[in-house]
Amino acid sequence: MIRLERHGAVAHVVVDRPDKLNALTLAMLAGLDDACGRIAGDDGVRAVVLRSTSPRAFCAGADVHEWSALGAQGMWRRWIAEGHRVFARLAALPAPTIAAIDGMAFGGGLELALCCDLRLASPAARFALPEVKIGIVPGWGGPARLAALIGASRTKQMALTGAPVDAATALHWGLVNEVVDDVHARAEALAAELAAGPRVAVQVTKQLVDAAAAGAPPAVLDALAAGFVSGTDDLAEGVAAFREKRPPRFHGGGATE
Numbered sequence: 001m002i003r004l005e006r007h008g009a010v011a012h013v014v015v016d017r018p019d020k021l022n023a024l025t026l027a028m029l030a031g032l033d034d035a036c037g038r039i040a041g042d043d044g045v046r047a048v049v050l051r052s053t054s055p056r057a058f059c060a061g062a063d064v065h066e067w068s069a070l071g072a073q074g075m076w077r078r079w080i081a082e083g084h085r086v087f088a089r090l091a092a093l094p095a096p097t098i099a100a101i102d103g104m105a106f107g108g109g110l111e112l113a114l115c116c117d118l119r120l121a122s123p124a125a126r127f128a129l130p131e132v133k134i135g136i137v138p139g140w141g142g143p144a145r146l147a148a149l150i151g152a153s154r155t156k157q158m159a160l161t162g163a164p165v166d167a168a169t170a171l172h173w174g175l176v177n178e179v180v181d182d183v184h185a186r187a188e189a190l191a192a193e194l195a196a197g198p199r200v201a202v203q204v205t206k207q208l209v210d211a212a213a214a215g216a217p218p219a220v221l222d223a224l225a226a227g228f229v230s231g232t233d234d235l236a237e238g239v240a241a242f243r244e245k246r247p248p249r250f251h252g253g254g255a256t257e
Helices: 026-040 071-090 108-112 144-148 152-161 165-172 183-195 199-213 220-229 235-242
Strands: 002-006 012-013 047-050 057-059 097-101 104-106 118-121 126-128
Touching: 002 026, 002 183, 002 235, 012 026, 012 183, 026 071, 026 108, 057 071, 057 108, 071 108, 097 108, 097 199, 104 108, 108 144, 118 183, 144 152, 199 220, 199 235
Parallel strands: 012 047, 047 097, 057 104, 097 118, 104 126
Antiparallel strands: 002 012
């Protein structure tokens, strides 16, 4: 139900449970955890696309039949804890991640998309935190991540009413980066662009932005990041290409000798 595919330097994490609108189960969380581990351990992966096989749903959320049978202890020890751990692992991947969203991204599905660095949506995409409608609360870090993107007031509007917003509204609010007709083709093209860049600089820049968003001092972060990338082969190639007025040919090189 969670597949990992490799297309050159781009890894695709594919959510494939279309008959249930990709509703998440513990087995799917385990599959996502395994995919993240394999990606994190592969230096050849330079960008990640998270996508669905269904045009109806990126992910309709957590499988109610599964979590509702766990009871209070099971919810605490397994469902909530596992979801937080796996989603945090996705968010922390070194390579930049792109969510290609077609159809609904509700509840846990929206929370899953929020773990990615970039979100692309089709015009048919819809977004919601509908948990309140069945007497539960949004989880897996979704409210905090959403508030960081669109602000507390709009997050409260979504979480307190459970009402969905369309792709145009999501773009206006800053929930998604782009709305495009062929979201999968655009995600592939953007991933290829990121994968062709200087690997170390791209990954350190991602960490730099994440750390700054968490409140780390910008001057300290900038100094550490610049010092880290200053000795890479890719930087040397970038400077040479600039001087020679040609496109750079990055190979993902680390520190020079």
